[in-house]
Amino acid sequence: MVARRFIISGSVQGVGYRFFAMRAAARHQVLGTVRNLPDGQVEVIAEGDRDAMDHFKNDLATGPMMAEITGLEETDLQVTGRYRDFRIDH
Numbered sequence: 001m002v003a004r005r006f007i008i009s010g011s012v013q014g015v016g017y018r019f020f021a022m023r024a025a026a027r028h029q030v031l032g033t034v035r036n037l038p039d040g041q042v043e044v045i046a047e048g049d050r051d052a053m054d055h056f057k058n059d060l061a062t063g064p065m066m067a068e069i070t071g072l073e074e075t076d077l078q079v080t081g082r083y084r085d086f087r088i089d090h
Helices: 017-028 050-062
Strands: 002-011 031-036 042-048 068-077 086-088
Touching: 002 050, 017 031, 017 042, 017 050, 017 086, 042 050, 050 068
Parallel strands: 031 086
Antiparallel strands: 002 042, 002 068, 031 042
């Protein structure tokens, strides 16, 4: 298991990015949260299998059709095991 924080920048708010991330997380069996940040970026906190996380990251870097991703920062975190699903935080 690994845990990561992703900060996605570009045109990522108002284009369905959080719902896209939630569907991608379900597809890859990744747990965690996604939320819009006040500065226009999106933050994803995720825990899962290393291979699943790599595939999830690739999906996050692509985003939904209407998004334009200009950056994706990745930070390793300590696995907490606190997530039971993947949800949108408001």
